[in-house]
Amino acid sequence: MNLSFLFLLLSIPVVLAYFFGLYILGSLGQVVGYYLRRASRTRKELLLARVQTEQRAYASTHPKRAPANDEDGWEEVEGYAAGTAANGAKAGEDWKGIIGFFHPFCNAGGGGERVLWAAIRANQKRWPDAVCVVYTGDHDVDKAAILKRVENRFNIHLHPPTVHFLYLSTRRYVLSSTWPHFTLLGQSLGSLILAYDAFSLLVPDIFIDTMGYAFALALSSFLFPAVPTGAYVHYPTISTDMLASLSPNGQGVNAGAGVGWKGFAKRHYWSLFARLYCLVGSTVDVVMTNSTWTQSHIRSLWGPRRARRLRSAKASETDIDVVFPPVAVEELTDAIDVSPESESKRGPTIIYIAQFRPEKNHTLIIEAFAKLVAQHNAFPSFPNTPPKLVLVGSVRDSDDATRVYNLRLLAHERKIKEKVEFVCDASWPQILYWLQCASVGVNGMWNEHFGIGVVEYQAAGLISVVNDSGGPKLDIVVEIDGEPTGNMQPMNHQVFEVPSFHASTVEEYASAFANALSLSSAETSAMRLRARKSALRFTDRGFAEKWVKNMERMVQLQELRTRKPGGFLTMIEI
Structure with missing residues (x-):
């Protein structure tokens, strides 16, 4: 018997076992996702009822509902993505779903937080009946205090009834102090715990990470294949520049950390983590980066696997969009x-x-x-x-x-x-x-x-x-x-x-x-x-235009997957 033919026969059971294992793993993930969704159903109903109550109370004290001043010209925001649906019409004009923003440090007051609030403002303008939920670990402040700080720090005015906060109890797992060793891996695994905490509170219709927790998005895709995921990447968790910084002539907080046997181990640990980062990043449906520098790194890391998943050699060059952060x-x-x-x-x-x-x-x-x-x-x-x-x-x-x-x-x-x-x-x-x-x-x-x-x-x-x-x-x-x-x-x-x-x-x-x-x-x-x-x-408007364009893609995916729920879409496809 020809050896190559024998090898082929022997490899068939192995390949079948591999895909069967992936199918079983994916099915288990969806079972867990089903129970999480069912467990949070009551909270979802209470949240939507609260939104309606706050809408009525707000309308009674404000003659016109407006998340931001009308003089900014954003009344045209609904026209940003006109013609993006298959038939040339506006997609999801009256979409009323729940958008979950994974931002555990939403009250920090930095540039990343400005992106979060500007994104919510753009969503409120485009889909006024959609609900924006922020998963945060800032237990020491309530909704009113957070929104007040947003106004004082960023001069961004949001529509209070359709923005709500769910408080996470496991934020400590993403703190660097929790992981004095193997910090990158520890924080990434910690983000899985934090994301599970978020899903146990509420499963959204669209899940977006605006802080850089790609592992959380991968978990969402694993548990809820029908929920579109989006990433706004400020900075790659690992990059070739970081690996280069380990050399004695490197720059940054890790400059020179690659010397000696500890440095050798660190370099290989980072290389292995980079591979894992590429894997989880390839599962994200819509990817936005804040600069051409970040885009270049994310393309080199996530692009090849994304191209395979999307079955397009040019996918990595077209589906990772630069959306410059909003500036006042x-x-x-x-x-x-x-x-x-x-x-x-x-x-x-x-x-x-x-x-x-x-x-x-x-x-x-x-x-x-x-x-x-x-x-x-x-x-x-x-x-x-x-x-x-x-x-x-x-x-x-x-x-x-x-x-x-x-x-x-x-x-x-x-x-x-x-x-x-x-x-x-x-x-x-x-x-x-x-x-x-x-x-x-x-x-x-x-x-x-x-x-x-x-x-x-x-x-x-x-x-x-x-x-x-x-x-x-x-x-x-x-x-x-x-x-x-x-x-x-x-x-x-x-x-x-x-x-x-x-x-x-x-x-x-x-x-x-x-x-x-x-x-x-x-x-x-x-x-x-x-x-x-x-x-x-x-400008803020420039950010809003590109943000809404990418959000349109997620809304269309959500509507499509709701009509025709998909199966296990992650591991097999990549």
Whole structure:
């Protein structure tokens, strides 16, 4: 007998056993999903009844229901995705389902949270009868307090009756402190526990992760094949850049961690985790990324398996969409004047808007500012005013508070304590005040996925000094009309010989600060206007248009799968 034929005969039972095992596993998952759905049925009915009650109460006190001010022009939001249905009509015009947003830290007040609230606002405009449910672990605040902070921090006004919160009791499992070793894997497994916690409370009609928990989406697909899943990816959990950062010359919080036998083990552990991350990411139905940098990494990680799942060689090039985060560009351009007359209100102030997290690298910025102060007490445009650094950011927990304390100590040690100001948990009016008083905005994070704060700088007319990597370099501080929005070419009067306002080291940042504060009045005015024009690419409306377009896809999938429920759609397809 031919050996190849014998091998084929022997392999058939193995292949059949493999697929039978997958079928059994998938069936078990759907059985668990069925019981979760049935167990949460009563809560779903109570939630919908509460929505109706709140709708009536709201209507009695408000003459017109509107999640946001009508002057923003969003009454046209229903036309964003016109013609996307198979027959050319609007898809899901009157859709009334429940959209679950998996965002365990929804009250953190950072850029990721702005995406969440802007997405909910866009959904409320497009589908006014749909209910948005946020799964959160913020037990210390109620709905009213959360929505009030959203208004104060982001100037986003939501329609209260159709946004609700379900409180998770297992958020500790996604904290890095819970997993001192094998943190990436531990947090990812922890997100499975947290997602199961969420599903035990309520099974939504569409499930969206806006924080980066791809494993939670995979669990949803496993338990509820009929529920479409969506991911808004701010930052890949693992990437080739992270693996490269382990080298002695690497950058970021893990720079040099790949040395020795522990480093060898870490490198292989990360490589294995990357494979697992590729697997779970390929199960997501609709994927959005916040920048071209993130898109490139997600395509390289998730694209090949997604192409196989969708049975299209070009799927990885077309189905992962860049949806730039919403930035308060309109509010900033209306509130802050950029003209020769407004220069009198500005001083030699450098502002950094960022959460007080390790990766934001506030230490680098303080060190660079200390070097600047050591070499320059004043600049020609501000002869009587010394430079100042203002650090604006939210403090999420005790770890962040400790970080702020250590940064204050560093400023004291560098003898710049009086020239560095910390503004913690700033309100929107406070942010506006500092943006119109400052001249320079800085970003210090290596491979920042996007950089909402940098767009805010540009909208306010600030000259941006950003890290020479990630979204700020590729998407934001770029040429407009062939001219720089940051100093992209060497200046004739450079204080240090650095070719741009893209920086990496203490010396480069200090040099870029000096260059920015040494520009002539004409150069400063021209660059501020170009920066503001650049910021118009990142408006709330632009985000809403692309968000609704991708949501349309999920709504259509939900309607299709409800009519024709599918079977086990994950493991076999990939």
